[in-house]
Amino acid sequence: MARPSAPRVTPPDMLSPMTSAMPNPLTGGTTSRKALVRRPSPRLADGLVTHIDRTPVDAALALRQWEVYVVALRAHGWETIELPPLDDCPDGVFVEDTMVVYKNVAVIARPGAEPRRAETVTTEEAVTGLGCSLNRIREPGTLEGGDVLKIGDTVYVGRGGRTNGDGIRGLRAALGPLGARVVAVPVSKVLHLKSAVTALPDGTVIGYPPLVDDPGAFDRFLPVPEESGAHVVLLGGGKLLMAASAPRTAERFADLGYEPVPVDISEFEKMEGCVTCLSVRLRELYG
Numbered sequence: 001m002a003r004p005s006a007p008r009v010t011p012p013d014m015l016s017p018m019t020s021a022m023p024n025p026l027t028g029g030t031t032s033r034k035a036l037v038r039r040p041s042p043r044l045a046d047g048l049v050t051h052i053d054r055t056p057v058d059a060a061l062a063l064r065q066w067e068v069y070v071v072a073l074r075a076h077g078w079e080t081i082e083l084p085p086l087d088d089c090p091d092g093v094f095v096e097d098t099m100v101v102y103k104n105v106a107v108i109a110r111p112g113a114e115p116r117r118a119e120t121v122t123t124e125e126a127v128t129g130l131g132c133s134l135n136r137i138r139e140p141g142t143l144e145g146g147d148v149l150k151i152g153d154t155v156y157v158g159r160g161g162r163t164n165g166d167g168i169r170g171l172r173a174a175l176g177p178l179g180a181r182v183v184a185v186p187v188s189k190v191l192h193l194k195s196a197v198t199a200l201p202d203g204t205v206i207g208y209p210p211l212v213d214d215p216g217a218f219d220r221f222l223p224v225p226e227e228s229g230a231h232v233v234l235l236g237g238g239k240l241l242m243a244a245s246a247p248r249t250a251e252r253f254a255d256l257g258y259e260p261v262p263v264d265i266s267e268f269e270k271m272e273g274c275v276t277c278l279s280v281r282l283r284e285l286y287g
């Protein structure tokens, strides 16, 4: 078998003050700050839209917004690793959906959206090149990374339009032996679980109530006033990368002592994307 080609690494620049690897005494692994990203296809507008009306997308603006998103990651100490562009995969920029990374294990997804399955090939090559152990969701299972919310060792997985029971079973089989508690929750009102909820650094689950099937499924739930306010990427140090379209939620988070870092991702929101789905963060690589 041909050796996978090395992923393209964007060298940390002056905006990246932190080193990307520190030893973790608890696991023997390495605490890393690497983020996988993939630039948007010029055909982004041809991507899938399921729960919202299709509206015109400006591909050039999307590329500029993506570049700002990447700069924001790097400015907060994340080394970005750019996966090969997939111009013929309109949804390829939503790289989160192609895998689930837990500790140093990457579970390669099997997207419920058949047109998106080709995207997993290059993500698998990339995580292999980075030294992750591999597992995968197998047919007839389907699972997309957007349906998986990790809070410590609890892994919530949404049973919805893109992830089925066999996919959840496969994830449980892959992550259970590593110490994860995989908890299935219903998702019927939005595309993915993480379209409805994500979590603050203290583990509080946040969501816009009209779109959350069962807030009681989570230990602690905090309602937010805007749909896109439900999506945060934890940058570290209490900083929350979030969509500029949720200013009232950002104010509430600031009032709780966090520091919102807003980015305009309007063109991705039109394609049912959010801040979480534009990257996969690798926090614990070994060796």
Ligand SMILES: NC(=O)NCCC[C@H](N)C(=O)O
Binding pocket: 047, 048, 049, 050, 091, 094, 096, 097, 113, 116, 145, 146, 147, 191, 192, 194, 195, 271, 272, 273, 274, 276, 277
């Ligand atoms: N994790 C995510 O929220 N992914 C967004 C995927 C949007 C894409 N248009 C899709 O329908 O698959």
